[in-house]
Amino acid sequence: MATRVAVDALGGDHAPGEILAGAVAAASETIAPVLFGRADLDPHGLELIACGDLIAMHEKPAEAVRAKPDSTLARAVRAVGDGEADAVVSAGNTGAMLAASLLHVRRLPGVLRPGIAIVIPGRRGPTVLIDAGANADARPEHLLQFAHMGTVFAQEMLDVRDPSVRLLSIGEEPEKGNQLTLDAHALLAQADGLRFEGNAEGRTLLDGDSDVVVCDGFTGNVALKTLEGTIRSVLEALRTEIRSSLTGRLGGLLVRPAARGLRSRLDPDTYGGGYLLGLKGLVVIAHGSSSHVAIANAIRMAARGVEHRLVERLAERLPSTRADSAE
Amino acid sequence: MATRVAVDALGGDHAPGEILAGAVAAASETIAPVLFGRADLDPHGLELIACGDLIAMHEKPAEAVRAKPDSTLARAVRAVGDGEADAVVSAGNTGAMLAASLLHVRRLPGVLRPGIAIVIPGRRGPTVLIDAGANADARPEHLLQFAHMGTVFAQEMLDVRDPSVRLLSIGEEPEKGNQLTLDAHALLAQADGLRFEGNAEGRTLLDGDSDVVVCDGFTGNVALKTLEGTIRSVLEALRTEIRSSLTGRLGGLLVRPAARGLRSRLDPDTYGGGYLLGLKGLVVIAHGSSSHVAIANAIRMAARGVEHRLVERLAERLPSTRADSAE
Numbered sequence: 001m002a003t004r005v006a007v008d009a010l011g012g013d014h015a016p017g018e019i020l021a022g023a024v025a026a027a028s029e030t031i032a033p034v035l036f037g038r039a040d041l042d043p044h045g046l047e048l049i050a051c052g053d054l055i056a057m058h059e060k061p062a063e064a065v066r067a068k069p070d071s072t073l074a075r076a077v078r079a080v081g082d083g084e085a086d087a088v089v090s091a092g093n094t095g096a097m098l099a100a101s102l103l104h105v106r107r108l109p110g111v112l113r114p115g116i117a118i119v120i121p122g123r124r125g126p127t128v129l130i131d132a133g134a135n136a137d138a139r140p141e142h143l144l145q146f147a148h149m150g151t152v153f154a155q156e157m158l159d160v161r162d163p164s165v166r167l168l169s170i171g172e173e174p175e176k177g178n179q180l181t182l183d184a185h186a187l188l189a190q191a192d193g194l195r196f197e198g199n200a201e202g203r204t205l206l207d208g209d210s211d212v213v214v215c216d217g218f219t220g221n222v223a224l225k226t227l228e229g230t231i232r233s234v235l236e237a238l239r240t241e242i243r244s245s246l247t248g249r250l251g252g253l254l255v256r257p258a259a260r261g262l263r264s265r266l267d268p269d270t271y272g273g274g275y276l277l278g279l280k281g282l283v284v285i286a287h288g289s290s291s292h293v294a295i296a297n298a299i300r301m302a303a304r305g306v307e308h309r310l311v312e313r314l315a316e317r318l319p320s321t322r323a324d325s326a327e
Numbered sequence: 328m329a330t331r332v333a334v335d336a337l338g339g340d341h342a343p344g345e346i347l348a349g350a351v352a353a354a355s356e357t358i359a360p361v362l363f364g365r366a367d368l369d370p371h372g373l374e375l376i377a378c379g380d381l382i383a384m385h386e387k388p389a390e391a392v393r394a395k396p397d398s399t400l401a402r403a404v405r406a407v408g409d410g411e412a413d414a415v416v417s418a419g420n421t422g423a424m425l426a427a428s429l430l431h432v433r434r435l436p437g438v439l440r441p442g443i444a445i446v447i448p449g450r451r452g453p454t455v456l457i458d459a460g461a462n463a464d465a466r467p468e469h470l471l472q473f474a475h476m477g478t479v480f481a482q483e484m485l486d487v488r489d490p491s492v493r494l495l496s497i498g499e500e501p502e503k504g505n506q507l508t509l510d511a512h513a514l515l516a517q518a519d520g521l522r523f524e525g526n527a528e529g530r531t532l533l534d535g536d537s538d539v540v541v542c543d544g545f546t547g548n549v550a551l552k553t554l555e556g557t558i559r560s561v562l563e564a565l566r567t568e569i570r571s572s573l574t575g576r577l578g579g580l581l582v583r584p585a586a587r588g589l590r591s592r593l594d595p596d597t598y599g600g601g602y603l604l605g606l607k608g609l610v611v612i613a614h615g616s617s618s619h620v621a622i623a624n625a626i627r628m629a630a631r632g633v634e635h636r637l638v639e640r641l642a643e644r645l646p647s648t649r650a651d652s653a654e
Contacts, residue, residue, distance in 0.1 A: 242585040
């Protein structure tokens, strides 16, 4: 039977057009996207569940989820909780996705806090950054669990057999960091089942030297946005400089394929978005600006996660990680 | 009388050659660099204070400063504390510079914690990021003081008349952030004498939209290193892509001046390094990898700070900022 992926057709800046196009592109013999959208949406042959409401990007997450049970976002997430879908993808309100997921999909036993895993396309390979924003305030034992979650994610989703783990901090030496990272470093260094290799600095995030980089959600979100913003700024600034002279413009035409290649390699859409890990189902939060390519990738990655039994693998691993933590 | 800037001739990866060359380049009728180095250094006509020891990059800061009072770093810093120099520049061990400065230069009255200000060269102008790494753990009232310090720095060093201030967080809405930024936001919003414009996200750091961006030293250091590392990675990756084809290589020759222009605009050396603010003297911590250009810029910026009475301006402003803080 095909993997059923619930898709929030009204989530994201380019909904429903790009969402629908992405779902149609990802549909296959093994993947059955299920659209949650307005009754008048032409589903292009896909299954459509008609919903009466939508949650906008600016709405307050918890309130919106409570007040709008018939929204596409809430119903798509609930479909996973109810077992009607195997995974859910939405490019909608991130906070609302978190709130709806905690409410309807619920945490796996032993999980202290779910974390958002993001894949950074590095020079020597992808790096899983976790937590990229689910928990603005975190404790050391949360970071320990994120390390285990990131390890399972890298194994199942990125085919890394024995993932290396680093802790995002402000120096490579173990004594560099804030109180949270100092305490987390100690927990990680003595943890079983992790290949912990010490601290990583922000400057190496794009190098792809680590398979998993662990941090609290505030730091992870700042680092991720700084990374994405800097890539965009540098490429834009270069284009402006190049266009300011005639030889530059000519050269610009010749290097355009190279620049496109780089832009596409660094494109966050490649991996479809953020993966909310630690729940009893697979929840994918795509970029608000997702194109149909991003949505299709997110749906395929979600299906891969189901196929590789990502949630079951997390469920097997996480209860044991709680025992050795300083709750 | 010329401004006397103490220069640690043995600090940094390229000491003493690049340090000496930078000091010689910065020397003028109004700037008198004073070298702290080995007795056998040829000072090229500059004043040389012979020191018997040095602090290496990997040494533990506080211990090294205590154990090596005759090191170039400790003596150069002490020269400011003793009034023998007006400012100090070192590209050496950052932690040791912090420790020596707290010991020998000491805090201004009313200052809770000194902060490191770094200038980010943005698209629409420079942005002062403070704290870039002095305090890995900070409280909301520290961030309030950093906002005042950054404002004075932008006024005196960058000629911004009424600097705008933002708080680095994970969303523009006031309710986005961790406990520290939520509390700091409330303090900043009600502070007198600040043009506070709300939260900034990491993605806009290179845009130059804010004159001052405030954060704790851990977040600031992660953001700064992510920014610097990403600029380097993107430009390197683009070069690699361009060189992988013949047309690319030809185009690369034509866009080289543009790429150089951009690289030089984004060069952190332009502003000489980090400025440790909140002390009874001006302390400049240059990049470990500083070239003679960076050192010369750091010395000139330090002299400018003395000329503009930066320390006195901070001294006037900071005691009053403590009264309205939640000590």
